[in-house]
Amino acid sequence: MPCAWTRPCSSRSPKRQQRANNRACPTRPPGPGCAPGPGGCYLAVPGPSTRRCRVQSRLLTDHVMTRPQPIIPHHRHRALLLVMLLLATAPLSSGPADAAxxxxxxxxxxxxxxxxxxxxxxxxxxxxxxxxxxxxxxxxxxxxxxxxxxxxxxxxxxxxxxxxxxxxxEEGEATAEGDGLYARVQDLDARARLAQRLRWQVGNAGLDVEIEIENGVARLHGQVGATGTRDRLVRLAETTEGIERVFDYLMIDPGRLAAERDAQAARAETRHDDTWIEARLRQLLRFDSTVNDRTIEIGVRDGRVSLRGTVTALVERQVVESITADVPGVREVDSLLTFEHPL
The missing domain is CATH 3.30.1340.30 (Histidine-containing Protein; Chain: A;)
Structure with a gap:
């Protein structure tokens, strides 16, 4: 029969428990089948059904007692085993990662x-x-x-x-429609250009206009107060970069004319700094497909705009001057544009 002598676990601290275990080392066999251990002590083992504390042996060498091994709590055992498992399964690589x-x-x-x-x-x-x-x-x-x-x-x-x-x-051919993304982006850009031209011009204040653009074709919906206003908006859309064709669905409502004039007068009284005026004017000229903005220099000082450079025809000069004068905050336009003579 195996040795079954056991000692119940104690709630003492590890050091006090260790000293008690050393003092409790039996010098006689606690049961049949037990053999003496080092130093004459019989080592106890855990019982079959209850959790027990193993009694540590006293090892006496020249009357000096050796220090027992510390008891590691069970939760630390789990953490240690987890660390060892991670180290065992981690890839061993000291060089740079592969491209894959x-x-x-x-x-x-x-x-x-x-x-x-x-x-x-x-x-x-x-x-x-x-x-x-x-x-x-x-x-x-x-x-x-x-x-x-x-x-x-x-x-x-x-x-x-x-x-x-x-x-x-390199052996393929382009389809006629593609995925349509480029066309949709172009339509969005054209709509934004036209919307900004309407927003940044005094003569367009107070207008109720909706813009639809698909595949370069613009459709204008809404109501305006006069036929001249409708014709001007159609012309504005036709000369906007990215728009190839315009369908006019604008309705004439003379009752809106007074409100439009009041909105335009209020917009004309708006003041902006020179930087704002120059930035908006450059964009308005760039958005107009009939104007070559690269040949025009703009200078703004205290709301007075000076235009220098070259144009190809009188109608282009008139368009540039008209756009400039209609920018909110512009008080005066000094046009020094000259005509270039293409070879």
Whole structure:
């Protein structure tokens, strides 16, 4: 029969429990089958059904008692085992990560896709942008090497340190409609240009106009007070960059004329600083498809605008001067524009 002598666990502190265990070391066999341990002590073992504390042996060497091993709480055992398990399962690698383990940022993929999808030279091609083995991958079809290189150059603008894998096939042909994203972006841009021209001109204050643009075709809805106002708005839309055709659905309501004039008078009294005036005027000239804004210099001082540069015809000069005079905050226009004579 195995030795079954046990000592119940105590609530004492570890050091006090250890000293009690040392004093309790039996010098006689506590039961049959027990053999003496080191120093003449019989070692006790846990019982079969209850949790017990193992009695530590006193090891006497030249009348000096050796210090027993500290008892580690069970929750520390679990933490130690967990750390050992993590260390055993962790990959052993001291060098840089492989390229396949490096993820391509989602923002880079989105920006690259947007640049390619909205580029006018790549419209109509089915070009996919995704990640493969840590690289930004371009797949699909284009019609020649120039377009293939152009797509890769666009992706490189946002790729940063990410390598580009160009798997584009050069034997494809563009479809007539493409994915439509570029056309929708162009329509949104054209609508914003026309809306700003309406907002930043004194003569357009108080107008109730709704703008719809699809595939470069603008539709104007709303009510205005006079026929002249309607004709001017149609002309404004026709000369806005990005609009190819205009459908006029504006209704004439003379009852609105007084309110429109009051709104225009209030807008004319609005004052803005010179920086605001110059910035808005530059954009208004850029949005007009009949004006070459690159050949015109603008100077603003205390609300007085000076125009210098060249125009190709009298009608262009008149358009520039009219737009300038209608910007809120402009008090005076000094036009020194000259005509260029093309060869």
């Amino acid at each position: 383990e490096v993820a391509v940022p989602v923002g880079v993929l989105a920006q690259a896709h947007l640049l390619i999808a909205t580029n006018p030279l790549l419209q109509g091609y089915a070009i996919e942008v995704d990640a493969q083995d840590g690289q930004l991958r371009l797949s699909g079809v284009v019609s020649n090497a120039v377009e293939r290189a152009h797509a890769e150059a666009l992706a490189a603008l946002v790729a940063g340190d990410t390598a580009i894998l160009n798997d584009l096939n």
